[in-house]
Amino acid sequence: MKIKRHISLISAILLLAMACNVKKYIPKDEFLYTGADLKLKTEAKISDIDEIQAELESLLKPEPNSKILGMYVGLWAHYKGTQEKPGFINRFLNKKLGEEPVYFSQVDPARTEELILNRLDNRGFFYSTSSSDIILKNKVAKVNYVAEFGEPYTLSKFQLDRDSLQIEHEITSLLDETFIVEDSRFDLNTLNRERARIDSALKEQGYYNFNDDFLIFEADTNISDTLRKFNLYLRLKQNTPERGIIPYQIDEINVFPNYSIDESGEKLDTTVVAEKNFIQGNLVFRPSLLEDYILIQKEELYSPKMSKLTSNRLSSIGTYKFVNLRYEELSTDDSLGHLQANIYLSPMTKRSVRAELLGVSKSNNFAGPTLNLTYRNRNIFNGGETFNLSTKFAYEFQVAGGDRSNLKSFEVGVNADLIFPRVIFFVPIREKFSYAVPKTKMGIGVEYLSRGGLYRLNSFSTNYGYFWNPNPFVYHEINPISVNLVNLTRTSPEFEAILDANPFLRRSFEQNFIAGINYTFQYNKLQDKYRKHAIFTGVTIDLAGNALNLINSIAGTENGKFLGLAYAQYTKADLDFRYYFRPNEKHTIATRLFLGAGLPFGNSVSLPYVKQYFSGGPNSIRAFRIRSIGPGTYRPKTDDNSSFFDQSGDIRFEGNIEYRFPIVSYLKGAAFMDAGNIWLRNENEALPGGKFTKNWYKELAVGAGVGLRIDIQFFVIRFDFATPLRYPYLPEGERWSNNFNIGSKTWRRENLIFNFAIGYPF
Missing domain, CATH: 3.10.20.310 (membrane protein fhac)
Structure with missing residues (x-):
């Protein structure tokens, strides 16, 4: 084996040596161009001299052939691959590595000198001089440029x-x-x-x-x-x-709410609203509602800003496939021009039915087939309203090691929502948001969930709220009414034993009425892949139970219950901050910091189970299985379905860093490190060590690993392999792992965690 390795090493050295020897392939009347240097001579103190140097160096064209370890590997591959009868290997190397030779005959030093002087003139350094020195030696050529200038004007x-x-x-x-x-x-x-x-x-x-x-x-x-x-x-x-050199005003505004090149002009009727002409045959969009989205006005001066914002608002309704605002010149006089504005609106297909059969992988490590059926009407009341009716049938199983792999669930749900492209309030509100229109959403849903023989859960939810984008990067959503009614039924003896062992967990399941208000803010610049520094900030605030508690106090009814149902009372806030550093288009260093805390108060000693935090899994700390971390230093006696429900908390802290890089074509790679944990707000005797303390930073779990991604535009399949570096539940002084033996089957089984997911983790 040693002899084979030596032979491979010697072969590699010989190949590199041959790659360095390219001079014999250079034609007799040519010199291989090896590049140029530029020296600036000035006695002036210039603050941006480095920027000027970089701009001038960008003019030194063409770029010479590249080198690897000082050798022209790409050029050698080209010469070998283009010779007579090159053979399969040489043709392959030329295709993958080959570079066309750059000869000195392709260089024009005089032209480059002119460009250097031109750029110096553009920067205020008039009456500068430039010169060049050509060096020809041993079949290679180099050019040294000198630019000399004084104080700028x-x-x-x-x-x-x-x-x-x-x-x-x-x-x-x-x-x-x-x-x-x-x-x-x-x-x-x-x-x-x-x-x-x-x-x-x-x-x-x-x-x-x-x-x-x-x-x-x-x-x-x-x-x-x-x-x-x-x-x-x-x-x-x-x-x-x-x-x-004269201003123009808008004299006429025509709106075509159902524009089509096939539409017959004889069948069109005109309705005038607010001095705007709405021209359509069959009623598609009520003019009195559509007028609110148009910001340009008759007898006002032309404004490209108002024109663009009008197009944005009409597009954001969600009813139209194409929005086209065109101006037509009518006439001009000595001091004023006159325009006609024509707004052509082409509707989307009004009704659609969609069926999706999916293979779903969730952040909680559940995976399985899902069938979604959706009916959509994009203009149900001829005012841009969108009605969605969806049903869901899903079977999922837990993808995790140990005894937790037996968790299964069956879910059936029906949801309906109605979205109005305007503010619906108990008093009329005429908004004039410039970028996009705010929307009102009303939703209602019912769901049935059977969790693998442990319990059955029936839930009802309804919400009423608003969402809007004040600009392309900011998103707001507020739901002043958010109600969830959860009914836990058909619990098994095994699950009852789990609840008996943890009274806090029982209370979290018994809080089957959640009524409150929530608000979400997002600032997102991650989508621009050409942005070198990009951030995302997401904030969510969730308040529940305060209004019901006030009703209890006024009515003098039983505290903690509404209509005979126990309700949750808490305040919860999340902060999700992400920063992407892109040194170039293909490489990214992505970081994330997540802070979340819920404060149960009043009649609640913990958050409702559906509102609690958990840690571990493919979108969290990937070196630990789902819900296998915390709270705090707590460690369950057995790694089974019981611990799955126990390991959740009221506080979560998590930090992640991931380096993403290309491998070949659609295959991308990653190296990452994750850290974090969850904690309880109040002491729970069933979960010793779970309460948040001032020593929280000593209780962080840490893991690292590598990953592969199949990235096909908007669809990403992710495989991550990670290993724990720090165990929060071990005694202090023993938490850092000092054993790394990837060659051991036993070590891999106990320490190498595989995660499969759809999409990037953050």
Whole structure:
């Protein structure tokens, strides 16, 4: 075996040595280009000299052939793969690794010198010089460039060349917020930004046909023989068309709520609401409701911002597939232009039925087949309302090791919700949210759950609330009415024994009436894969039982019960913060911090079971199985179904970090580390060590591992392999693992945890 390893090593060294020897393949009249260096010579103190150096170095084209450990492996593969009768291996290496040679004949030093001077001029370093030195030796070529410049020219005065026209008066007023300030360095990028700013501001004042190309800057550097100063003048080009320098107002607004190229004009009727013409045949959308979404108004000046926001609002209704706002010029006079706005709305298919047969993997390690049937009506009352009716049939089993693998469940549920694309309140509210319309959601649902012979659970839920996006990154949702009614039935003797052993657990199941209010806030910039630094912040606040407790106090009825049912009383808050660092498009370092706490009070000593936290599993600390951590330092005597219900808590802390990288095509890899635990708010004798204390940081579970992901656009299949590094339930001083023997079958069985899931963990 040692001889084979030595032969493999020698072969690899010989292959690399051959890869280094590419000069014999270079044509006689060519030199291999090895790159260029750029040296800046200046005595000026320039704060952004590194930025200028990087910009100028980007001009040194073309890029030379790449090297691996100082050798031209890709170039060697190209030469070998393109020779006569290259053979299968050489063709394969050329296809996978080969690079076209970059010769000196492809380099134009004189042109590069011109580009360097141009960029220096753009940065305010006028009258600079550049030179190049070509080095040819042993069939390779290199170019050394030198750029020499002095102090940059800075601004003395900036003004508009004249102000006789109406538009020039507008521009003069806009210069109060200019990017160009006194003593600033001449910078072409700043001038372009200023032109774009003025163009945008003028369009908002109605200048429909204006274009930033109509503006021109002129710099005068001949104002001093000793100081490097310049005056800057802004003016309109002489050939600016008359249509481009007058504002436009909207004279007519036409809305087509059921636009189709096949629609017959003879069958269309026109309804006028708020000076807007709604033109449709059969009633598709009530004009009195649709008018609220349109922000542009008759006899107002043209505004691209209001036009865009109007399109956004109409699209956010959820009824229309296409929204197209077009302007048509009607006429112009000496000082004003006139526009007609036409809004074409193409509806989606109104009714749909969808059936889904899924293989589901949940964060609580349950997996199994699920059948979903959904009926949807996207415009049920001709006001953009969406009605959804869905049914669910699911069979799931616990994917976990040990005795917990016997957990099974059967679930049947029916849910209906009605979404209004506006605010429904007991008094009329006419909102004018600019980005998107707020929506009102009413929902009701019933569910039957049978948990593997342990118990049966019937539940009823209803909610009433609002959700909206004030901008593309922020989401709000508030449910002032949220009611859950849970009825635990048909408990088995085994489950009764579990409840008898833990009175807190029994109380959490007995809290079968949950009524309260909840609010969710999200700020999300993770979706932009080109953003180097991206964050997500999610906050959820859940309050329950306060209103019912007040009713008890006023009515003098039995405290802790409503209509004969025990209700939960608690305050709960979650914070989910994520930060992604992307050094490039394909590599990501993803981090997450989760903090959650529930405070039971009044008649509640713990959170309801469905509101409690748990730790471990594929979306939590992956080195520990589902619900196998905590609370605190608690460790169940047996790892069975009893401990599954015990290991939950009122407080949760968790931190994760994961490095994600590509392997090949759709296959991605990951290396990660997770840490966290759960705790109880109140002492529970059945779960010793579970109460939250000031030493909580000493009770964290830690795990690490690697993973594979099959990432096909919006669908991700995830496989994670992890091992515990720290056990919170062991005595202090013994919690860190010091045994790592992946070659041992026994060690792998006890310490290597496999997780299968759909989607990324965070």
